[in-house]
Amino acid sequence: MPKSPKKPKIRRNQKSLSTRSIHAGEPRKKYADSLMTPIIQTSTYTFKGSKGIEDYTKKGKEHFEYGRYGNPTAKIAEARLANLDGAEDCVVFSSGMSAITTTILSLVQSGDHIVITDDSYKKTLEFCRSYLKQFAIGCTIVPFGDYRKLERAIKKNTRFIFSESPTNPYLNIFDLVKIKKIADRHNVLTLIDSTFATPFNQRPIEFGMDLVLHSCTKYLAGHNDILAGAVLGRKDLIEKIRDLHKSMGGTIDPHCCYLLLRGLKTFPLRVAKQNATALEVAEFLESHPRVRKVYYPFLKSHRHYRVATTQMEGGGGVVSFETVGNLTTAKHFLDRLRLCYIGPSLGGVETLITHPALVSYYDYSRKQRYALGITDTLFRLAVGCEDPEDIIADLDNALKK
């Protein structure tokens, strides 16, 4: 793997990451000597007499008051997530989008400006482009990978740069070292959506990013059964976000939190397997005569291979590819799949495939789609935890003419 001496050294600490993903954040002794973290399914909490109230309100003794302000199961999830990414603190939310919108709103006021890269998650972009305007917050969308344009977009009132890496569906990789330098020159914050990478493959805090966002719905929970989100980073920033979260109310349910904690225990196992499977599938697709182009950051042919292999542990579980043919042959390919389910999302144990033109961009004209690079024969495969040979056999069969 190519390595440049200028880049910070990544701590190859996967062994300890596995241990921490099982144990971090939870007390060893739990309620009723339970091994598992109890689900504290309550909307409110009680006080022991007036002294209990005053200990909390006047002396600042730690106490839960009401579900929207905190929950013990959620608190453990926050401590574990912060630990895995090496962050000072964390807040969990009812979805990734709740984490993203609450975080953005907590950092800006009217008259401010933000910079965001153009292949960020569709709903994040929509929020920045359409809704921030209502509060007189400016937003410049810059082409991904154009660091000069990005730097030029920064104004006096710019509060932060928002980016994502890897991105959807082309798995573009944002150079964290470059972005940190630009941000420092202009004294702006750096926010990164690290959902596709997870702390197994990438730990942006080690590169100096201020805030890291995750849709925990994907790899971290990992079973396609809950929605959850998180923001992690500097304590002072997280405190601000937590305050607004109490008003915005995107509170995660305690049972959901438990499922997140359970998913976290196995996420390094799953992501390690998904990294290996995705690379194998990507290599298979690249050699297939009916495949025109494959996008996977750990393939030498990917335009960001160098930066990907320098700042990431693995390429992740998503492989995008374009087949030869047209929309009709693309539909035939989908119809012949027997193992891979057709569906959006990623990061669970089941392999999912989506056709962005038919699903996420169905409401765009062909011209608009092509301008974004969403062609008629583009697919995004999110590998699950099935064995690679079964996934490959399914794809191979469906690709047959």
Ligand SMILES: *Cc1c(COP(=O)(O)O)cnc(C)c1O
């Ligand atoms: C899914 C996703 C989100 C949104 O998360 P939800 O949990 O669905 O709200 C944000 N960013 C990225 C990169 C995602 O993949």
